[in-house]
Amino acid sequence: MTDLPTSTHRPGSRPSAHLSKSRYMAGLQCPLRLYNDVYRRDLATPWSDTQQAIFDRGTAIGELAQQRYPGGVLVGFKPWERAPAIAATRKLLDDPAVPAIYEAAIEHRGVFVRVDVLVRNGDGWDLVEVKASTQAEKEVFQLDAAIQYWVLTGAGLKIHRAGVLVLNRDYVYPGGEYDLSALFRLGDATEFCRDMHGQIDQQVDEFHRLLARENPPEIGIGDHCFSPYECPYYAHCSEGMALPRNPIDHLYRLNGRRREALQDLGVESIDDIPADFELTAIQERIRQAVVSGQPWQSPDLARALAEAQWPLHHLDFEAWQPALPPYPGMRPFQAIPFQFSLHVEQADGKLVHHEYLHEESSDPRRPLAEALLEAMGETGSIVVYSSYERTMLNALARDLPDLADPLLALADRLWDLLPVVRNHYYHPDFQGSFSIKRVLPALVPDAGWGELEIADGQAAALAYEQALASNDAVYRDSTFENLKAYCQQDTLAMVGLLGALRGLCEAG
Missing domain, CATH: 3.30.420.10 (Ribonuclease H-like superfamily/Ribonuclease H)
Incomplete structure (x- = not known):
């Protein structure tokens, strides 16, 4: 029988909550986001209708992708029904007549994941992460696959290949039923997943220690608040902050190098940028308009x-x-x-x-x-x-x-x-x-x-x-x-x- 261990806790002042794929990804973006996801979800900005529509679209694409691997069995259960989902998955893994498992539930070292599709491949399995996108090589998607690969291999499964299944941008719909073999494209993520194994080991330990703390980490706002996605806690974290009237982020297309250079100089406001600091032509116009308090107008307008x-x-x-x-x-x-x-x-x-x-x-x-x-x-x-x-x-x-x-x-x-x-x-x-x-x-x-x-x-x-x-x-x-x-x-x-x-x- 495949060994699927249950959650373990790390030492701390209180038991650490379990991690999931989404929580792991939240921790990569910002430790405070992870902490809030577990303990202070009430601080998050509610989802907009557009965000909900994007989520629903992803669900629909995931369900369609399952049909690309016929004969599979769906592991149901609600998100909080982890134990029965893990038990059902264990039975399916041990049944050689099952060619694929949809939403397989597996846990290792306190990290619980639901895998979009597990495809039986000889003496092991292939991991398939489904995304409502056309970019299989996008790093954030590869990381999604990597944490699942870490859990699966850690739980004792033999994973031959890991991939990100996306929609094929070159597919032209002829009408009728979709040709799923042509509609989807599988991007390989196997080497990426293997290369990330040791790093994920360390990150998981760090996240468990973080969640065992009584108090949230002190993290300031910055570029990470919007990458790879806008954080739902940004409004809370920035509330009441004494931001300058003309922050340097108001410079058009300010790149990381210039931002870091300005921050090294202690400059937070456009008003305080030295006149000899190198800016693009448009950024310099912005600086002049802000400093003078008057619009800038070209003589060629x-x-x-x-x-x-x-x-x-x-x-x-x-x-x-x-x-x-x-x-x-x-x-x-x-x-x-x-x-x-x-x-x-x-x-x-x-x-x-x-x-x-x-x-x-x-x-x-x-x-x-x-x-x-x-x-x-x-x-x-x-x-x-x-x-x-x-x-x-x-x-x-x-x-x-x-x-x-x-x-x-x-x-x-x-x-x-x-x-x-x-x-x-x-x-x-x-x-x-x-x-x-x-x-x-x-x-x-x-x-x-x-x-x-x-x-x-x-x-x-x-x-x-x-x-x-x-x-x-x-x-x-x-x-x-x-x-x-x-x-x-x-x-x-x-x-x-x-x-x-x-x-x-x-x-x-």
Whole structure:
């Protein structure tokens, strides 16, 4: 019978709580996060709807991945039912008729894991960690596999191979049932897992000692709070901190080397950066604006704005990126534009709004593209605020070859306002960001997304996906109206921002 030992505790002032894969990963990010995960979950910021949707997506991908290994047996039980789950796993491991185990429950030295898939391989097993991603080589995913490998081998299992199973970005859905052998791609993690074995030994001991302490560790906030994921305790840890009004993190794209150099000088605020400290051109503009308290404006701003040709077509797309391609000809995580807002602005100030929102569960690409081509005039710049619209137009042209020429002609007319702002204007209220949601309030204080039910692109994509899945007609109609209001506000924002920039130039 396979030996699957139960949890052991390390010496300390109180018994150490057990570790899990997620707790181990939390400890790698920050010891305080691990401590709070075990003892102070009440301090965490509640999950957002978007985070919950990401979690649900991962669960769905994991269940689909099980079908890639047919004949397997699922180890059920609730997360807190560790003992019966371990006992059930032990029986399945010892049954040669079982080709695979889903959610195998195994514990070693106080670390409890549930393995997505264990595949019988001769006299041993292959470990498969499933991720709702296309990047099997991502280090955080490899670490997920490594802690499981450590537990499995420590518990006496012979593991031949360890891998991270992800979606294949090159898979093109032909329709019908998914070809699971082509939909998924298995990235090898065996050598990484073996190389990490000794390091994990030490880390597990450290984490057990940490959890045996009466008091939490003293850890300050820093880059680790956001890598590899934003910590759910960041709001708690940063609450009440006396942060400078203009922290150095407001320097655009501040890299680790410059941050460390500034910290070595004891500089926490942009105001205190020495004038001779080496910064990028944009960072220096930010420093000048902060120190002077006045916006920085390039003498070439008016010339840059004049490059846009009338009439101006202010365009914004909304899209969703389902992990599993829902329509033929699509790939995993391919963005699907389902909505656009278009404000056509004449030189005399006349403004006309066009919009399209696909309100059915069918493929939105063709009807959206046709509506866009019909709404667009033959001349004039198409104003956008990022390269996203170009990406969408190019993708539509690829997927709709009969419309490729007119769609690519639209792409040729794009005029991106973002680099104009980034290269020619900075206001201290931008706080180091050139996002339109940061830029617009600084230049047009009364404009914005204030009372809208949907306030960002991620929320829009989630709302659309949920509306399509709902049978509640009232909810669907309400959501669709909210989506229209949000997308319309995005293009109105560009109209207002461009007008404000012209006003700055006219004011001299």
